Amino acid sequence: MAAASVGQDPDSGPDFGPESGSxxxxxxxxxxRAAEPGVYDAELDPGWRIGAGVNGGLLLALAGRALSQRLAPHRDPFSISGYYLTASRPGPAVVRTEAVxxxxxxxxxxxxxxxxxxxTGEEIERLRVLASYGDxxxxxxxxxxxxxxxEMPxxxxxxxxxxxxPEFMAQADLLQRLDLRLDPACVGWALGSPSGVGRIQGWLRLPDGRxxxxxMLLLAVDALPPVTFDLGLFGWTPTIELTAHVRALPAPxxxxxxxxxxxxxxxxxxxxxEVWDSKDRLVAQSRQLAIVPR
Structure with missing residues (x-):
């Protein structure tokens, strides 16, 4: 694809002003794009990085947002699977959609x-998604x-x-965008004493009140530190594939x-x-396959 296909049209890029929301x-x-129905421009913000790449949950939500527009009036993801082909970097991106x-x-x-x-002067594919949407x-x-x-405090x-x-925070800009409170029973890894169970859990919300x-549930299923930390394995844990099922509209x-x-x-x-809302309902589930840190 020609270089002008990504982020080159000043009139087609997304609006990132305060009116855009959270x-x-x-x-x-x-x-x-006005001239290319089903093709969407985006800007990957460095504030959503984890390690060297942009967080996979944020990428899934971004692709999911494009599909919610493409498949309207079916705007809600019921099942969405993403295959992460290469690491996404901050900067312009394009999402090309198809209504199957x-x-x-x-x-x-x-x-x-x-x-x-x-x-190479070409587009490189970062993420491929297939999804079913409804209401x-x-x-x-x-x-x-x-x-x-x-159960947690x-x-x-x-x-x-x-x-x-501090060394973890230096590699996790994503955490500055989240209000994340981890269960004390699952943070021994941060003190040099991982439990070896392979479980991390906590409370999550967006700090700006959204x-x-x-x-947002598509972000939530990939927002916590990787469970490899609880196994004593630290470092980047690249996602190969992630499938999320959204089961209900979450309560505030x-x-x-x-x-x-x-x-x-x-x-x-x-x-x-598993993601549970404030009414104790299981609102989302996911499974991903990831590479163990080297």
Whole structure:
């Protein structure tokens, strides 16, 4: 793709002014090109980095926002899977979407997030997404579950990011965009004593007061430190694939988020996530496959 295809049109890029909403809304903003329906420009903010790349949850939410516009009136992600092909960098990006099928209750679409590579003069694909969308406001209230919300101390008794090791914070700009309070039972790794269980959980909200919605849940499923920390394995844990299921519209207030793994083998591990809202409802679930830190 030609160099002008990404971030070159000054009239087509997203608006990042104060009217765009919260930091999350600005960080995941997209604007459709007038001359290319289904193609959206975006700007990846360095404030959402974790390690060298932009956080995978933020990228999934950004692609998810483009699909919510492309598949309207089906604006809510029910199931969304992302394959992370290369590490995304701060700067201009483009999301190219396709409406695969438009149905009465569900629609399916795909999205490809790309960035211009000055070395080759071409676009390089960062993320490939396939998703089914619907309308969560029309969801029935028939819920039958054996799942129970995680037990943890209230947020004021949990550990905020300000207590994280400085060397970790230096590699996690993302944490400056979140109000994250980790369960004290799951932070032994920060003191040099990981439990070895492979579980991290805590409370999550956005510090500017923006309430959770389905797109914010896509960020939430990848917002906690990797469970490899609780196994005593530190460093970047690149996501290979992440699938999220959004089960209900979340109620306002804090989210409770749990991450756990049961199997690390051959240099890969799975990471299962549950997100519970302030009404003790399981509003999102995810599983990702990631590379064990070297």
């Amino acid at each position: 930091e999350f809304d600005r960080g995941s903003a997209v604007r459709e 099928r438009i149905g009465r209750t569900l629609s399916t679409g795909s999205a490809s997030l790309r960035q211009f590579d000055p070395r 969560l406001t029309a969801a029935q209230e028939d819920v039958r579950t054996s799942a129970v919300p995680p 209230p947020p004021e008794q949990c550990i905020g990011a300000e207590h994280a090791p 309430e959770p919605d389905p797109l 207030g804090w989210l409770r988020v749990t991450h756990a793994t049961r199997n690390l083998a051959n240099g890969f591990l799975e990471e299962d996530c």
